[in-house]
Amino acid sequence: MTSDLETDPVMQARMSIDQLAPSERSAEQMRARFLAFAETECHGYAPFYEGLSEAVASDFKVLDIARQCNRGQPIPNLFFAAVHYLLLEEISHPLAQQFSSIESEKSVAAEIFSEYKTFCTQRQDSLVEMLSFKRVQTNVVGRCSYLMPAFGIVSNHANGRLLGLIDVGASAGLNLNWDWYHYSYSNGREFGSSDARVRLECEIIGQQFPGLREHFPQVSSRVGIDMNPIDLSKPVDLLWSRALIWPEHPRRARVFEAAATVLADNPPALFAGDALDLLPGILETVRDDSAPCVFHCHTLNQFTPQARESFRDIIEAASADRTVYLVSAESGTLVVSRCDSGVWSVIANANCDPHGRWVEWFEGV
Ligand SMILES: C[S@@+](CC[C@H](N)C(=O)[O-])C[C@H]1O[C@@H](n2cnc3c(N)ncnc32)[C@H](O)[C@@H]1O
Known part of the structure; x- marks a missing residue:
């Protein structure tokens, strides 16, 4: 009996980069991974994350941080959760305030991306550490x-x-x-x-x-x-x-x-x-x-x-x-x-x- 995971080409492509070690992931693969996430997992359901994912896909600095996700984890999910975690910890940060009642609009992602990138780069060490051991464990x-x-x-x-x-x-x-x-x-x-x-x-x-x-x-x-x-x-x-x-x-x-x-x-x-x-x-x-x-x-x-x-x-x-x-x-x-x-x-x-x-x-x- 074959599983759907073995026959679904989108899942196959997605999982192949997730399964690589961070050092083996190219910038182009990372970019494609975030664009695929925007299109297949966010479009029509999460316009804000769709826009954010597209913005990350076109920013080599943020992509380079996300590249550190530990092997086997769904990269965009883990990266976005790690940033969200730090924002929930720092609830008085202006970006955290925005996140607490963020509008589900694609345009909002473009508006806040510069601040998002600054937050990620300033907390790069904490983020990279979390990405090295945290797991995507969403209980839906x-x-x-x-x-x-x-x-x-x-x-x-x-x-x-x-x-x-x-x-x-x-x-x-x-x-x-x-x-x-x-x-x-x-x-x-x-x-x-x-x-x-x-x-x-x-x-x-x-x-x-x-x-x-x-x-x-x-x-x-x-x-x-x-x-x-x-x-x-x-x-x-x-x-x-x-x-x-x-x-x-x-x-x-x-x-x-x-x-x-x-x-x-x-x-x-x-x-x-x-x-x-x-x-x-x-x-x-x-x-x-x-x-x-x-x-x-x-x-x-x-x-x-x-x-x-x-x-x-x-x-x-x-x-x-x-x-x-x-x-x-x-x-x-x-x-x-x-x-x-x-x-x-x-x-x-x-x-x-x-x-x-x-x-x-x-x-x-
Ligand atoms: C995305 S979460 C899904 C959680 C839950 N099933 C749900 O649908 O809400 C996947 C979970 O599988 C666990 N997991 C992954 N590989 C595993 C393994 N080999 N043995 C046990 N748990 C595993 C992860 O730790 C994570 O908590």
Whole structure:
């Protein structure tokens, strides 16, 4: 089974420079990377970051700082988050004041770029240090808008058995608490408690929608794995998570903060380490009366191709004894599949907005 990451040419080009060591990245590659980010990830969604990314692409000094992002990380995301972090730390700085209520306009980026560049060059040492070890660990709660139906589909296939959920690349673990949230879809379907603290809205494109039960499936265990789990009770981790939310998206910041309060009351088990090392053992802990369901959102793009193969091998090995379900959400494609004795079959798939603003389900759900 090949993953979409292996067949998507945009992702391939993007990841190839991200996977290089800083010293191996040319200025031209860096420039192309920021222009591609503006076009494919910001256009139509984040005009301010689109303009900022284009401005960075044409400035060799700022590009040279961004070049220091550690290998394997999505370069523009990490660079913008590091600058945003320093601005959140220095909230009285005039640029920080502007960022705190920045207009989602492309022209604003051109207006502030000179000040932005000065800020970056003055804090170059701090920035380069952060870029050398920080990771893009954005925990996007909006992704639950497609995860929740995916878990419903898995539950239907597993005849309503309890779910043993394992989130690979869980970050702070906010998406493991998906059943504490309320969901409103543009087709009028609503799920979850009406007094939920986190309220998600999602547009449904097309006519298809999964046949979900009214009540959420029961979960017997929920475990997150992350190379570096984010601990939202630590101020540094909380600030880094806030910095990863793009400044022109205040609604996302509000949803994040609400989900953080749910997490403080309901912390899932989070394990630190490489998923390739931890997943086999954690799969074994899923109760016999439960269906193991592994999921990952925007995580496998941080794996090498070889690591992605090993990841699938682990699931295939675990499926020798019982069916293992996999919900994969990467690069705008959601695939719900099952693995039985090493044989994969796709149960459902959809196109989805990377932040869960819309989903387009395909026939058969
Ligand atoms: C972009 S974040 C996505 C977080 C979350 N899945 C979401 O969608 O909100 C990717 C996460 O994957 C983690 N990660 C990357 N490679 C990993 C690996 N080999 N094992 C465990 N975690 C990994 C990173 O540390 C990061 O927290």
